[in-house]
Each structure stands twice: as C-alpha cells, then as structure tokens.
Amino acid sequence: IMPSIDETWFLDKWIPSDLGVAHEIIEELMQAMEKAGWPGGDMFHVQMALEEAIVNAIEHGNQRIVDKKVRVEFEVSS
Secondary structure, three states: OOOOOOOOEEEEEEEEOOHHHHHHHHHHHHHHHHHOOOOHHHHHHHHHHHHHHHHHHHHHHOOOOOOOEEEEEEEEOO
16 A cells, blocks of 8 residues: 555565566655655656666676665655
C-alpha cells in the first residue's frame, strides 16, 4: 500500500546485483514519490541519480556477481 500525501514511505532492502531487480526497486520509489506529490521534474532528477548510483554499485562495485548484494534505502514524504 502506498502512502497518502501526509505519510512517509520507507524502503530498506538488500537486492542482488541484478539490473532487472534494480529497475523494479526504482519503479517502486517513483510510485511512492508520485503518490507523495513530488513534481515530475524532481522525480526525473532523482530517478536519473538513483539509476546511476545503483548501476555503478552493481556493475563496478559488485561486477554483476548476483551473489553480491546492494543495499537500497529510501524515505519519501511530501
């Protein structure tokens, strides 16, 4: 369940070094930001920065070794 605009949404998860899983998590964050009323331009910038950070962690940090994990932690509010 996504939060109403006056609630805070949290996610703290370890994900495998898998770009497909990373994109699912990013989509989850985008939905929470939309529900919290974030402007589209701000959402775009957050999405771009997050994709870069997670892809770098998976590709360069973990060398796409699926057994290695990446921790993602988000907090979204209006």
